[in-house]
Amino acid sequence: MSADEAATLVPHGANVGMSGFTGSGHPKAVPMALARRIEQAHARGDQLRIGVWTGASTAPELDGALAKVNGIELRLPYQSDPVTRERINAGAMDYIDIHLSHVAQFAWFGFLGHLDVALIEVTAILPDGTLVPSASVGNNKTWLDQADRIILEVNSGVSTALHGMHDIYYGTRLPPHRKPIPIVSPGDRIGDTAFRCDPNKVIAVVETNAPDRDTTFTQPDATSKAIAGHVLEFFSHEVRCGRLPPELLPIQSGVGNVANAVMAGLEDGPFGRLTAYTEVLQDGMLNLLRSDRMMLASATALSLSAAATRQFNGEIDRLKHKIVLRTQEISNHPEVIRRLGVIAMNGLIEADIYGNVNSTHIRGTAIMNGIGGSGDFSRNAYLSIFMTPSTAKGGSISAIVPMVTHVDHTEHDVQIIVTEQGLADLRGLSPKQRAASIIGNAAHPSFRPALQDYFDRACRLSPGKHTPHLLDEAFRMIKATG
Numbered sequence: 001m002s003a004d005e006a007a008t009l010v011p012h013g014a015n016v017g018m019s020g021f022t023g024s025g026h027p028k029a030v031p032m033a034l035a036r037r038i039e040q041a042h043a044r045g046d047q048l049r050i051g052v053w054t055g056a057s058t059a060p061e062l063d064g065a066l067a068k069v070n071g072i073e074l075r076l077p078y079q080s081d082p083v084t085r086e087r088i089n090a091g092a093m094d095y096i097d098i099h100l101s102h103v104a105q106f107a108w109f110g111f112l113g114h115l116d117v118a119l120i121e122v123t124a125i126l127p128d129g130t131l132v133p134s135a136s137v138g139n140n141k142t143w144l145d146q147a148d149r150i151i152l153e154v155n156s157g158v159s160t161a162l163h164g165m166h167d168i169y170y171g172t173r174l175p176p177h178r179k180p181i182p183i184v185s186p187g188d189r190i191g192d193t194a195f196r197c198d199p200n201k202v203i204a205v206v207e208t209n210a211p212d213r214d215t216t217f218t219q220p221d222a223t224s225k226a227i228a229g230h231v232l233e234f235f236s237h238e239v240r241c242g243r244l245p246p247e248l249l250p251i252q253s254g255v256g257n258v259a260n261a262v263m264a265g266l267e268d269g270p271f272g273r274l275t276a277y278t279e280v281l282q283d284g285m286l287n288l289l290r291s292d293r294m295m296l297a298s299a300t301a302l303s304l305s306a307a308a309t310r311q312f313n314g315e316i317d318r319l320k321h322k323i324v325l326r327t328q329e330i331s332n333h334p335e336v337i338r339r340l341g342v343i344a345m346n347g348l349i350e351a352d353i354y355g356n357v358n359s360t361h362i363r364g365t366a367i368m369n370g371i372g373g374s375g376d377f378s379r380n381a382y383l384s385i386f387m388t389p390s391t392a393k394g395g396s397i398s399a400i401v402p403m404v405t406h407v408d409h410t411e412h413d414v415q416i417i418v419t420e421q422g423l424a425d426l427r428g429l430s431p432k433q434r435a436a437s438i439i440g441n442a443a444h445p446s447f448r449p450a451l452q453d454y455f456d457r458a459c460r461l462s463p464g465k466h467t468p469h470l471l472d473e474a475f476r477m478i479k480a481t482g
Contacts, residue, residue: 001204001205001206002033002206003029003030003032003033003153003206003208004033004036004037005204006030006033006151006203006204006206007030007033007034007036007037008037009117009149009151009203009204010034010050010117010119010151011116012046012047012048012049012050013049013050013051013073014050014051014116014117015050015051015053015074015112015113015114015115015116015117016050016051016052016053016115016116016117016118016119017053017054017107017115017117017118017119017120017139017140017142017143017146017147018031018052018053018054018058018062018118018119018120018143019054019055019119019120019121019134019136019138019140019143020054020055020056020057020058020059020062020121020136020138021054021055021056021057021136021137021138021279021280021300021301021303021328022056022057022080022136022215022255022280022301022303023057023058023059023212023213023214023215023303024134024135024136024212024213024301024302024303024304025055025121025133025134025135025136025137025138025140025212025301026054026058026059026061026062026121026136026212026213027062027119027120027121027151027153027208028061028121028153028155028208028210029153029206029208029210030119030151030153030206031061031062031065031066031119032061032065034050034066034071035065035066035068035069035071038066038069038070038071039069039071042069042070048071049070049071049072049073050066050071050072050073051072051073051074051075051113052066052072052074052075052076053076053077053103053107053112053115053139053143054076054077054078054138054139055100055103055136055137055138055139055140055300055301055328056077056078056100056138056279056301056328056372057078057079057080057081057369058079058081058213059081059212059213060081060213061213063075063079063081063083063084064081064082064083064084067081067083067084067086067087067093068083070087070092072084072087072093073093073094074093074094074095074096075088075093075094075095075096076095076096076097076098076103076112077096077097077098077099077100077102077103077370078097078100078369078370078371078372079095079369079370080369085367085368085369088367089366089367095367095370096112097360097367097370097371098371099332099371099373099375099376100279100328100332100372100373100376101328101329101332101333101334101373101376103139103142103328103329104139104141104142104172104327104328104329105172105329107139107142107146108142108146108172108174109174114148115143115146115147115148116147116148116149117147117148117149117150117151118140118143118144118146118147118149118150118151119151119153120140120143120144120150120151120152120153120195121134121152121153121154121155121158121208122134122152122153122154122155122195123154123155123156123158123159123160123162123163124154124160124163125152125154125205126194129197129199130192130194130195130196130197131144131152131194131195131197132160132162132163132166132193132194132195133162133166133168133194133195133325134155134158134162134212135158135162135212135301135302135325136300136301136302136325137166137168137300137301137325137326137327137328137331138300138301138327138328139327139328139329140195140327141168141169141170141195141327142327142329144195144196144197147201148201149201149202149203150197150198150201150202150203151202151203151204151205151206152202152204152205152206153206153207153208154205154206154207154208155208155209155210156207156208156209157208157209157210157211158211158212159313159316161316161317161320162316162320163193163194164193164320165193165320165323165324165325166192166193166194166324166325166326167189167190167191167192167193167324167325167326167330168191168192168193168194168195168196168326168327169181169190169191169326169327169330170191170192170196171190171191172329180335181330181333181335181336183330183336183339183340184339184340185275185340186250186275186276186277186296186297186298186324186340187275187296187298187324189324190330191326191327211309212302212309214304214305214306214309215255215282215283215303215304215305216305217257217260217282217283217305218257220257220260220261220264222420223389223420224257224258224260224261224389224420225261225265226420227258227261227262227387227388227389227418227419227420228258228261228262228264228265229265230418230420230422230423231262231265231345231385231387231418231423232262232265232266232269233423234416234418234423234425235248235269235271236270238383239271246271246272247271247272247273247274247275248271248274248343249340249341249342249343249382249383250275250276250277250298250340250341250342250343251266251274251275251276251277251278251285251342251343251345252276252277252278252279252337252342252343252344252345252346252373252377252381253276253278253280253282253284253285253345254280254345254346254347254372254373254374255280255282255303255347255372256347258347258387258388258389259282259284259345259346259347259387260282260283260284261284262284262345262387263282263283263284263285263287263288264284264287266284266288266293266294267284267287267288267291267293271293272293273295274288274293274294274295275294275295275296275297276294276296276297276298276299277298277331277336277337277340277342278297278298278299278331279299279300279301279328279331279332279372279373280299280300280301280302280303281297281299281301281302281303281304281323282303282304282308283304283305283307283308285297286302286304286308286311286312286319287308289319289322289323290311290315290319294322295322296322296323296324297322297323297324298323298324298326298331299323299324299325299326299331300325300326300327300328300330300331300332301325302323302325328373331373332373332376332377333376334376334379334380337376337377337380337381338380341381341382342377342380342381342382343381343382343383343385344374344377344378344381344383344384344385345385345386345387346359346374346377346378346385346386346387347359347374347386347387347388348386348387348388348399348409349361349362349368349388349399350398350399350400350401350404350405350478351386351388351399351400351401351404351414351417351438351442352400352401352402352403352404353400353401353402353403353434353435353438353439353451353454353455354411354431354434354435354438354467355411355414355417355426355434355438356403356404356407356409356410356411356414357386357404357407357408357409357414357417358404358405358406358407358408359371359374359386359408359409360406360408361405361406363405363478364405364406365405365406371408374408374409375408375409375413378409378413378414379409379413383415383416384409384413384414384415384416385415385416385417385418386409386414386416386417386418387417387418387419388417388418388419389419389420390419390420390421390442390443390444390447391444391446391447395444395446397478398443398444398447398451398477399419399444400419400438400439400442400443400444400447400451401451401475401477401478402451402454402455402458402469402470402473402474402475402476402477403469403474403475405475405478411426411431411434414426415427417438417442418442419442419443419444421441421442421443421444421445422441422442423441423442424437424438424440424441424442425437426438431466431467432459432468435455436455439451439452439455447477450477451477454470454473454477455468457470458470
């Protein structure tokens with residue numbers, strides 16, 4: 001049926017599990033048709049709002065379109081759309097920020113309520129009724145299993161050659177019947193190449209032909225290159241000390257330009273036969289695979305620029321054997337991350353002098369995007385690295401502050417902080433030692449004196465305290481510059 005006809009099958013108050021992860025694999029037509037229907041309903045004075053559950057962020061055709069017409073009552077687990085963010089921070093939309101590895105199990109536990117509809121993009125429906133996933137897997141397996149009714153968008157604009165790249169694991173159990181996840185190397189395949197689907201639940205099939213949202217990356221600038229240089233130098237040091245093998249350990253890289261710059265640095269670096277166990281595969285990691293510098297990458301989604309998508313499609317028969325796309329409960333599974341010894345590299349909004357990290361909120365109250373998978377990886381990684389430019393807003397705000405205004409990653413989960421100024425290795429350090437390293441190595445020189453003065457006075461005025469703070473002025477630097 002048409003997208004407009006399918007949109008009429010989503011009732012007011014429904015929780016809808018939609019495909020999509022960082023702009024790939026999201027339904028393209030039905031959300032926009034649903035937004036038109038919601039706008040018309042609101043014009044008549046009728047109520048029509050839904051709950052939207054996804055894998056992560058999606059695209060303007062989904063989050064943006066529905067948020068613009070005030071059609072989302074509740075959103076989870078991660079978003080990056082500016083209209084959605086505005087609605088959340090205005091109190092017009094409820095938002096639940098969850099570790100990405102927790103979403104599927106929360107749905108199975110019944111913590112999130114009832115899932116009424118699954119709206120999932122696929123590339124094909126096979127004769128046996130199984131569904132070939134598109135460029136992301138995310139939580140789609142759980143949505144298909146949990147939902148009462150299913151709407152499928154079959155997108156012929158995505159290459160059918162993706163078939164065989166996916167690994168959909170059906171072995172998860174609820175406590176107390178859980179079993180170990182049988183992955184001992186990043187390339188292990190433990191599941192099916194397609195989604196299982198009860199055909200009796202399918203209420204609509206909509207044909208589309210549309211590309212994913214292209215992720216735009218800027219060329220690495222001096223700041224991101226400097227951050228990447230510090231990270232690569234640190235890796236070489238760890239190899240020389242015998243704490244990393246010459247091929248490193250499986251890499252996890254968060255989204256964004258800085259993370260992409262580190263991948264570009266690895267392409268020119270001394271390390272070969274690399275592997276990745278991550279959640280998103282971006283341009284830089286694709287280039288490592290194309291050049292054979294990286295042997296294999298496991299993820300839950302492709303998030304590529306337009307140029308990289310063309311390169312990928314042109315070489316898909318060669319590259320598909322180097323890529324495994326998993327459900328996000330497996331790509332982000334703490335047990336597997338710990339077993340493989342993943343090197344986790346993620347971004348932040350601000351870090352304080354003791355190593356606590358805020359990656360989600362502006363000045364403590366306004367949500368930016370969400371924690372995503374950074375918590376899944378940082379707490380369980382062999383190395384937990386956080387990277388950021390040392391300043392923001394044209395140099396007027398320091399990314400290193402006396403005390404973060406919101407804590408997503410405690411000092412116990414943060415091992416390395418890197419800015420263009422340098423690298424602070426916090427492993428094995430006490431709080432006061434961490435403060436000295438962060439101020440001396442990671443803070444921007446223009447903010448270093450103020451941070452050092454705060455720390456010195458905190459130590460003097462709070463003698464004997466394990467973590468010295470001046471609580472009456474801890475946020476003064478943020479207020480002055482923010």
